[in-house]
Amino acid sequence: xxxxxxxxxxxxxxxxxxxxxxxxxxxxxxxxxxxxxxxxxxxxxxxxxxxxxxxxxxxxxxxxxxxxxxxxxxxxxxxxxxxxxxxxxxxxxxxxxxxxxxxxxxxxxxxxxxxxxxxxxxxxxxxxxxxxxxxxxxxxxxxxxxxxxxxxxxxxxxxxxxxxxxxxxxxxxxxx
Numbered sequence: 014x015x016x017x018x019x020x021x022x023x024x025x026x027x028x029x030x031x032x033x034x035x036x037x038x039x040x041x042x043x044x045x046x047x048x049x050x051x052x053x054x055x056x057x058x059x060x061x062x063x064x065x066x067x068x069x070x071x072x073x074x075x076x077x078x079x080x081x082x083x084x085x086x087x088x089x090x091x092x093x094x095x096x097x098x099x100x101x102x103x104x105x106x107x108x109x110x111x112x113x114x115x116x117x118x119x120x121x122x123x124x125x126x127x128x129x130x131x132x133x134x135x136x137x138x139x140x141x142x143x144x145x146x147x148x149x150x151x152x153x154x155x156x157x158x159x160x161x162x163x164x165x166x167x168x169x170x171x172x173x174x175x176x177x178x179x180x181x182x183x184x185x186x187x188x189x
Contacts, residue, residue: 015076015108017116022071022083027064030071030083034060037103044136045166063087063100070125074104074117081108084117086125091161092172095130115147122151122175132163132170144171 022030038047038055050056063069068088074081082104090098099121104114122129131148133140148156148171156173 015111015113016078017081017113018075018078019072019084019117019120020075022073026073027071029073029080030085031057031059033083033103034101036105037101040103041137044134068097069100072117072121074108074113076108076111076113081105081113082117084121086121090130091132091163092130092159092170094128095172096127097125097129099131114143115151118147119151126175128172128174130170130172132161132168134163135167135169141169144169148173 034057035055038057041047042055047055063085064071066087068086070086072084072086074083082102084102085100087098087100088096089100090096099118102114102117104117118131131144133144135141152171152173152175156171159170159172161168161170
């Protein structure tokens with residue numbers, strides 16, 4: 014098992030995430046009609062407003078000390094009552110199939126309690142298989158699914174609650 018780290022991105026690391034967004038969009042171009050610009054890049058504007066939102070939390074993923082992707086959590090929800098949403102999630106192809114994505118999601122859910130929604134576009138078969146396998150395990154089967162269109166694309170939403178971790182009993186040392 015590789016050494017996987019998930020750390021909150023600092024302001025000076027947001028440019029790195031913006032750069033990785035090109036690879037994220039490249040992957041999505043298999044399922045969405047995304048077009049390259051005349052200079053060979055996907056035409057995306059910097060997400061300054063997104064990064065400024067108080068609920069937006071960007072994270073970088075490293076595997077064995079090497080940059081491997083990113084994930085963001087935000088409050089751009091579609092399911093009533095949900096507080097947290099995985100906005101963007103990208104793991105570089107070289108690190109897929111090694112448990113990296115599952116570790117990242119498990120870590121996020123343990124760090125950020127509350128009402129969650131996670132969704133994928135239905136055309137994205139790898140995401141469909143991943144979330145259908147991981148959500149039941151990480152939620153102990155306590156979730157609901159919802160079918161909604163987002164920007165005209167059919168999507169599957171998973172809705173669940175992640176409880177606050179129980180504090181260590183008084184008088185006993187906690188283990189970290």
